[in-house]
Amino acid sequence: MNTKHILKLLLLATLLIIFSTVPVTADEFPEDQSNPDMIYLRGLVSKVSTDDMQISVKPPTGKSVRISIDPDTILEGVDNFGGFEKEQQVKVWYKEENGLNRALKIIKMMELGC
Amino acid sequence: MSVTLGLFAIPAQAQTKFENTHSLEGLKEARVYFDVSVKDDDLLAVRMELIDRTVTQIEQAGLKVTGVIGIRGGASRFITTGDSYVLAEELDNKRKIQQWVKRFADWGLLVEQCAIAAEIFDIQTTDFLPEVTVVGNGYISLVGYQAKGYSVVPMD
Numbered sequence: 001m002n003t004k005h006i007l008k009l010l011l012l013a014t015l016l017i018i019f020s021t022v023p024v025t026a027d028e029f030p031e032d033q034s035n036p037d038m039i040y041l042r043g044l045v046s047k048v049s050t051d052d053m054q055i056s057v058k059p060p061t062g063k064s065v066r067i068s069i070d071p072d073t074i075l076e077g078v079d080n081f082g083g084f085e086k087e088q089q090v091k092v093w094y095k096e097e098n099g100l101n102r103a104l105k106i107i108k109m110m111e112l113g114c
Numbered sequence: 115m116s117v118t119l120g121l122f123a124i125p126a127q128a129q130t131k132f133e134n135t136h137s138l139e140g141l142k143e144a145r146v147y148f149d150v151s152v153k154d155d156d157l158l159a160v161r162m163e164l165i166d167r168t169v170t171q172i173e174q175a176g177l178k179v180t181g182v183i184g185i186r187g188g189a190s191r192f193i194t195t196g197d198s199y200v201l202a203e204e205l206d207n208k209r210k211i212q213q214w215v216k217r218f219a220d221w222g223l224l225v226e227q228c229a230i231a232a233e234i235f236d237i238q239t240t241d242f243l244p245e246v247t248v249v250g251n252g253y254i255s256l257v258g259y260q261a262k263g264y265s266v267v268p269m270d
Contacts, residue, residue, distance in 0.1 A: 035162060042236055044200075044201055046201050046202075058201060060198045060199050060236065061198045076135075087153075087199070087201065087236065089236075110115075111153075111178070111188070112187065112231075112234055113249075114186055114187060114228060114230050114231055114234070114253065
């Protein structure tokens with residue numbers, strides 16, 4: 001194997017490493033559906049727990065789901081955890097990890113009058 | 115909840131002490147479109163009572179009432195069937211609002227729901243009360259009724 005081939009292999013390996021560690025982007029959250037990597041939930045905020053950094057989200061039917069928010073959670077419609085309030089409409093993509101539902105992304109829906 | 119409703123209750127003497135003779139004089143019919151978008155369940159329940167009182171008082175003044183109640187925005191959640199789309203603490207008021215809708219429909223008032231609002235709030239149109247008519251766009255409904263001479267009463 002000559003130097004050119006080694007360099008090409010190194011470049012390929014570098015690219016593979018880079019793309020395998022790219023964080024999940026906003027475009028990778030499928031609208032209105034779950035997939036093997038994440039669960040989608042839409043509903044009303046029924047509770048905000050500041051101490052736990054958790055919100056409970058109640059879907060149209062069924063029980064509320066408790067969602068944990070951390071610094072890696074992508075937030076849209078709110079600047080930070082303090083922006084969440086009861087009765088807000090939210091869309092949540094989360095992952096079940098270590099007994100918690102860790103939020104990957106949360107969109108707080110705009111309150112439109114129409 | 116009952117304490118909150120008590121704070122918002124409309125005093126009964128308000129409707130007997132004063133009249134609307136000057137504004138209604140010479141009229142035989144009142145066409146009214148109630149534009150309801152209030153999202154708070156306590157306030158929405160009070161708005162329903164106000165609609166009832168308003169229509170009743172106009173009829174008592176001798177006018178025929180042709181009325182439409184247009185629901186949009188956050189009010190949409192409360193005119194669905196069953197216990198869905200609301201939080202547990204909103205259920206009592208939702209049941210009261212459901213009864214109001216049935217009463218209004220029996221009375222001959224048309225209750226319309228904006229389909230755009232249903233989509234925004236992720237409400238299946240088949241989940242609205244059977245007394246409710248879903249329209250394509252609540253704003254267009256308002257425009258049409260106003261053009262036909264309906265008075266628009268905003269309730270936000």
